[in-house]
Amino acid sequence: MTYIIKPKLHHPTLTPNAIGYTRRDYEGAISTMCAGCGHDSISSAVIQACYELDIEPHRVAKLSGIGCSSKSPDYFLGNAHGFNTVHGRMPSVLTGANMANKDLLYLGISGDGDTASIGLGQFAHAIRRGVKMVYLVENNGVYGLTKGQFSATADAGSKSKGGVVNEDSPIDLCALALQMGATFVGRSFSGDKEQLVPLLKAAFTHGGTAMIDVLSPCVTFNNHAGSTKSYDYVREHNDALNRLDVFFGRDEITTQYEPGSTVEVAQHDGSILRLHKLHDSYAPTDRLHAMRYLEERKALGEIVTGLLYVDQAPSTLHDHLKTVDVPLNKLGAKVLSPGRSKLEEINASLR
Numbered sequence: 001m002t003y004i005i006k007p008k009l010h011h012p013t014l015t016p017n018a019i020g021y022t023r024r025d026y027e028g029a030i031s032t033m034c035a036g037c038g039h040d041s042i043s044s045a046v047i048q049a050c051y052e053l054d055i056e057p058h059r060v061a062k063l064s065g066i067g068c069s070s071k072s073p074d075y076f077l078g079n080a081h082g083f084n085t086v087h088g089r090m091p092s093v094l095t096g097a098n099m100a101n102k103d104l105l106y107l108g109i110s111g112d113g114d115t116a117s118i119g120l121g122q123f124a125h126a127i128r129r130g131v132k133m134v135y136l137v138e139n140n141g142v143y144g145l146t147k148g149q150f151s152a153t154a155d156a157g158s159k160s161k162g163g164v165v166n167e168d169s170p171i172d173l174c175a176l177a178l179q180m181g182a183t184f185v186g187r188s189f190s191g192d193k194e195q196l197v198p199l200l201k202a203a204f205t206h207g208g209t210a211m212i213d214v215l216s217p218c219v220t221f222n223n224h225a226g227s228t229k230s231y232d233y234v235r236e237h238n239d240a241l242n243r244l245d246v247f248f249g250r251d252e253i254t255t256q257y258e259p260g261s262t263v264e265v266a267q268h269d270g271s272i273l274r275l276h277k278l279h280d281s282y283a284p285t286d287r288l289h290a291m292r293y294l295e296e297r298k299a300l301g302e303i304v305t306g307l308l309y310v311d312q313a314p315s316t317l318h319d320h321l322k323t324v325d326v327p328l329n330k331l332g333a334k335v336l337s338p339g340r341s342k343l344e345e346i347n348a349s350l351r
């Protein structure tokens, strides 16, 4: 987190959206991420998506766990509700908040360590229960906050900074979300705003359980040869900074490619990410097809990006539990305590 608050002044030429907010109203504190970190690009995409959708910032609840990714909500939607929970426990806190007030737009921000390791159970259960939310994973394959250990999404065969080869199979969070019943599943790349912003906008308006896995290079701890999630294009400079244990910024990795095509994105360590953008003709309404397609492309060494699956009539945990529309803190004492006869009626219905 940062203590550096941005000045409140707005530039007079900033264009307001339909509800009178400028893009500046969707920003947060000044980022303390390493310069060039993919997570900052994601924050910027969230800001853009909310601005374009005319979302009132105070109608958003952003919750996160622990890790570099989970710091990032501090850097966008400064006027939203926020809760930085503990490691891997964001989904249950989000579920609780969501049950208490269905009026807010719930945005869960997590990382590959927070979601695919310690929080894997929480992630799976929040999705299978149908919690209405947008669950965003900022996925770089390493624990950046604790200096670059492999996370559970690191590819088998990739090398750590110390030269250790990862022998474990990676967890594919999109495949898992599909299997667990998510009603909206997408994947993108932090450096491809052209794809990420519309994907976020679609997730925000989905109305079900949306999960987006965003590949987001860690420019500081994936800069070694053999990594498959980022690259170091100035290797010598990077060696120097590693010795000093001082991190200099890298350029943000960006890309643009057409639907249906595959692009090779050079990472900071010289390795290559092969991204395959779904073709416009891809029909994202068949869960089984989406699962098969992910596997087929994985066998070709490609990472599929785009909207993989959407259920256009999703049901949620609120539907399953038949919860009331009014937020719990707005219910009066009479409703919350309807009297002995009502209680006996409820008890009788449960016998």
Ligand code: SF4
Pocket (backbone or CB within 6 Å): 032, 033, 034, 036, 037, 038, 039, 068, 069, 140, 144, 145, 217, 218, 219, 220, 221
């Ligand atoms: Fe981003 Fe990696 Fe720096 Fe963390 S350590 S802020 S993930 S570049």
